[in-house]
Amino acid sequence: MNRADVDTKIRSLIEPFNKKGIAITDQTTFAGDLEFDSLTVMDFVAAIEDEFDIIISMNQQAEIETYGQLVDAVCKLQND
Amino acid sequence: MSQGISQPDQPVIREGDTPDLFSKFDPLIQQRKDLLDSGIEDPFSLVMEKVLSPTSAICNGRETILLGTYNYMGMTFDPDVIAAGKQALDDFGSGTTGSRVLNGTYQGHREVEQALREFYAMDHAMVFSTGYQANLGIISTIAGKGDYIVLDIDSHASIWDGCALGNAEVVPFKHNDIEAMEKRLRRIPEGAGKLVVLEGVYSMLGDVAPLKEMVAVAKRYGAMVLVDEAHSMGFIGPNGRGVAEEQGVIDEVDFVIGTFSKSVGTVGGFCVSNHPKFEIMRLVCRPYVFTASLPPSVVATAATSIRKLMRNADKRAHLWENSKRLHAGLRKHGFQLGTKEPQSAIVAVIMPDLERGAAMWEALLKEGLYVNLARPPATPANMTLLRCSLCAEHSEEQVETILGMFERAGKRVGII
Ligand SMILES: Cc1ncc(COP(=O)(O)O)c(C=O)c1O
Numbered sequence: 001m002n003r004a005d006v007d008t009k010i011r012s013l014i015e016p017f018n019k020k021g022i023a024i025t026d027q028t029t030f031a032g033d034l035e036f037d038s039l040t041v042m043d044f045v046a047a048i049e050d051e052f053d054i055i056i057s058m059n060q061q062a063e064i065e066t067y068g069q070l071v072d073a074v075c076k077l078q079n080d
Numbered sequence: 081m082s083q084g085i086s087q088p089d090q091p092v093i094r095e096g097d098t099p100d101l102f103s104k105f106d107p108l109i110q111q112r113k114d115l116l117d118s119g120i121e122d123p124f125s126l127v128m129e130k131v132l133s134p135t136s137a138i139c140n141g142r143e144t145i146l147l148g149t150y151n152y153m154g155m156t157f158d159p160d161v162i163a164a165g166k167q168a169l170d171d172f173g174s175g176t177t178g179s180r181v182l183n184g185t186y187q188g189h190r191e192v193e194q195a196l197r198e199f200y201a202m203d204h205a206m207v208f209s210t211g212y213q214a215n216l217g218i219i220s221t222i223a224g225k226g227d228y229i230v231l232d233i234d235s236h237a238s239i240w241d242g243c244a245l246g247n248a249e250v251v252p253f254k255h256n257d258i259e260a261m262e263k264r265l266r267r268i269p270e271g272a273g274k275l276v277v278l279e280g281v282y283s284m285l286g287d288v289a290p291l292k293e294m295v296a297v298a299k300r301y302g303a304m305v306l307v308d309e310a311h312s313m314g315f316i317g318p319n320g321r322g323v324a325e326e327q328g329v330i331d332e333v334d335f336v337i338g339t340f341s342k343s344v345g346t347v348g349g350f351c352v353s354n355h356p357k358f359e360i361m362r363l364v365c366r367p368y369v370f371t372a373s374l375p376p377s378v379v380a381t382a383a384t385s386i387r388k389l390m391r392n393a394d395k396r397a398h399l400w401e402n403s404k405r406l407h408a409g410l411r412k413h414g415f416q417l418g419t420k421e422p423q424s425a426i427v428a429v430i431m432p433d434l435e436r437g438a439a440m441w442e443a444l445l446k447e448g449l450y451v452n453l454a455r456p457p458a459t460p461a462n463m464t465l466l467r468c469s470l471c472a473e474h475s476e477e478q479v480e481t482i483l484g485m486f487e488r489a490g491k492r493v494g495i496i
Contacts, residue, residue, distance in 0.1 A: 027109055041460060042252065046260065055267045057228070057249035 001078060006052075007071050013047050014067075026068025052078055089454050091158060118435070121442050123453040133157060134345075134473045147468045147482060148452035152425050153314050153395055154473030155345030155385045164384040165377040172376035180207075181362060183231055184373030186369035190385040193385040199386050200321055204358040207379070209371055211310055211339030211349030212238040217367035218306065218335060218351050219277065220246035227273035230264050230298075232256065232289070234282055234460045236308060245277035248275070255282070255460060258293050265301040273294055274303035279321030281311035284467070285418030286426030288316075292327040299332055307334040314389035315396055315425060340382045343389060348374050348382055395472040399425055402470040402479055414496040418465065428454075429466040429486075436493055437464035449482060 001009075017040055018024070020069065022033055027076065030036045045056055048070075054077040058062075064070050094100060112251060116122060121140065130138040134154035135146050155161055168188055178184035189207060196205035208214040219242030223229045227248040234255040243250045251268075253260040268274055276298040278289050291307065298305045298411070309322030317325030322338075324330040334355060340348035351361075362368060374382075400422075407422035410429060418428030431437030434455050443451040444466070452467040460467055470479075490496040 028129050037462070038457070042254065046254065049267070050263065053267060055228075055249075055251055055264060056241075059250050 001075075003071060003075050006075050008080070009051060010048060010067075010071055010074065011029060012043065017044050019057040023065055026066060026071070029065050030067075030070075031065070048074060054078060083425055092253040097403075106256060115438055120438050121445060123438055123441050126445075126450070130172065131156075131284045135255065135471050135478060137335035137450075139445070142445070143472075144445070144448050144450050145478060145482060145485075146450050146472075147470070148450050149471065150311070150342035150469055151345055151471050152311075152399060153343045153345065153385075153389060153392065153472075154467065154471050155388070157345065158345070158385065158388065161345065161381045161384045165381040168376040168380035174377070175375045176373045178367055178372060181369050186373075186379070188376045188377050188379035188383065189373060192233075192379040192386070193350075195383045195386040196338075196350055199390055200330075200352045201318075201319075202352040203337070203354045203356075204367075205350055205352045206358070206361055206368065207374065208349040208351070208368055209374055210347060211337065211341060212241075213367040213371065214337050214339070214349030214351050215239050215242045215308065216245055217242070217365040218337065218361070219243060219275070220367075221365045221383065222304070222335075222363065223275045227275065229275045229277060230261060230268075230303065231263075231277040232279065232282075234284065235277060235279065236310070237285065237458070239277055239279075239308065256287070256289055258290060258297060261294060262297050262301075265298065265303060268301075274298075274301060276303045276305045278305065278307050279311075280307055280309040280316065281424040281426065283311050283426060284454060284463075284465060285428045286311075286422075286424045286467075287419045288312075288323050288423045290327075291324050291333075292329050295324070295329040295332045304334040305332065307333050307339060307398045308337040310337070310339045310342055311426065313338050314392065315399055320389055320392070320396065340378075340385075344385045345386065346378050346381045346384050348378060391470075399470060399472040401476075402472070402474050403427065405476070405479045406468060406470060406482065409479070410486060413483065413487050413490065415486065425470045427468045427470070429468065431466060432466040432495065434464045436495060437466060439488055440493045440495055441466060443493050444485060447489055449485045449489075 049056060050073055064073055115467055126139055128137045128139050134151045134156050137146055148208055172186055176184040193205040215238035223246050225247040228251055229248045230251050232255055233252045251264050253264050277293055281288050295305055303409060304491055307324050312322040314320040316323050321330055324333045335353045337350055338350050342347045369441040403422040403425050407427050410417060416430040431440060437453060444451055454465040454467050
């Protein structure tokens with residue numbers, strides 16, 4: 001899957017968690033803009049992990065602040 | 081807690097542009113201030129002026145039934161336990177002033193480790209200064225760089241802190257969800273070391289883990305398994321060894337973590353294991369090495385208490401009755417509880433929000449009942465809980481009295 005496909009998939013996965021319907025760009029932050037709390041993060045990460053059959057450990061999550069960083073990380077994990 | 085937290089920042093303006101490192105706590109300070117300004121007694125600074133028995137004390141000047149201790153077996157005033165502590169104070173002094181690996185291992189430390197080996201029928205036992213340190217030390221030391229820790233999202237703070245102190249990859253899964261755990265184990269890269277961390281009883285809601293299934297899955301993926309049995313020791317399982325024993329999988333568990341601060345009735349923590357190389361932990365586990373060992377009186381009371389916990393079938397049966405009676409009574413009064421059926425000695429009452437939770441906590445205290453108020457982030461799903469933990473020494477009449485107090489307080493606060 002190329003970056004555009006990964007982006008499209010994650011965009012659809014994020015929808016149920018984007019309660020306020022915020023417009024998502026690569027710069028959108030999870031904690032600040034989307035106001036994800038730790039429970040939302042767990043459910044959202046689980047949805048992505050299941051879709052792409054990958055693990056995003058908490059250590060890796062700590063490095064991911066924006067939507068763009070997440071898409072990049074998933075692209076990389078998929079190819080590992 | 082001091083009164084100081086309600087004072088303004090001092091100095092109000094700092095030199096240069098440096099931020100006050102305490103600014104990050106402002107929202108919490110404000111939340112606390114709002115709560116206290118509403119006139120409520122501070123739920124987090126209760127003082128027990130006098131302890132009358134394992135189940136009653138004078139708190140903030142009132143005689144109070146204790147329903148929020150972890151003194152499950154009521155061992156704190158056991159005459160044999162107290163006598164052992166006094167004798168050790170006389171014979172060995174008030175403290176060891178040293179690490180277990182230097183001058184801090186006394187006869188009593190050896191004896192309490194022997195008592196633990198017998199209690200759990202395991203080859204090795206290592207005693208730490210607290211249960212918190214046992215989790216911190218064992219988890220951070222055995223799971224290293226490149227290894228994976230798979231753990232329940234509702235794990236105790238000491239388990240999370242053990243993960244944070246080490247260098248392993250940390251992968252949480254949804255509470256008690258066997259399939260979610262399995263998926264994560266399946267995706268771990270080939271060849272990586274794996275540690276699954278579970279608890280027997282989860283202390284917030286008092287629910288137990290499906291250890292039989294979870295341990296089987298963990299073993300299928302070649303993971304080592306650590307189970308924290310802090311809240312089940314002496315009570316759950318045919319020999320009181322915990323939920324893993326109750327569900328018949330204790331032989332598959334690699335490490336059991338426990339504490340002396342609950343059923344044992346003193347302070348301290350431990351890990352028991354059959355791993356043939358386990359003893360090396362004493363040299364490499366920093367929270368074991370770089371801290372002073374427990375005082376002689378503490379290990380003497382612990383050893384005596386543990387040996388008595390091996391033979392207490394009657395007390396266990398009575399504690400179960402208490403738990404069932406309280407659970408059924410609270411349900412009947414219309415309270416929302418953390419579990420459908422009582423699964424442990426903890427019964428969690430779910431509050432609609434922090435304000436009403438604190439009001440209910442205070443109303444109960446005024447009735448003469450102490451329970452634990454638990455709130456986010458310590459609680460699952462951001463719930464506010466009134467956590468009741470029962471003791472084998474609570475009488476049937478006391479439980480009925482407690483139910484009456486809950487009913488009156490609940491109506492006054494408008495929760496039922
Ligand atoms: C599940 C669990 N593990 C560990 C601990 C820590 O025990 P201790 O009080 O001995 O530090 C506790 C108690 O707070 C606990 O609930």
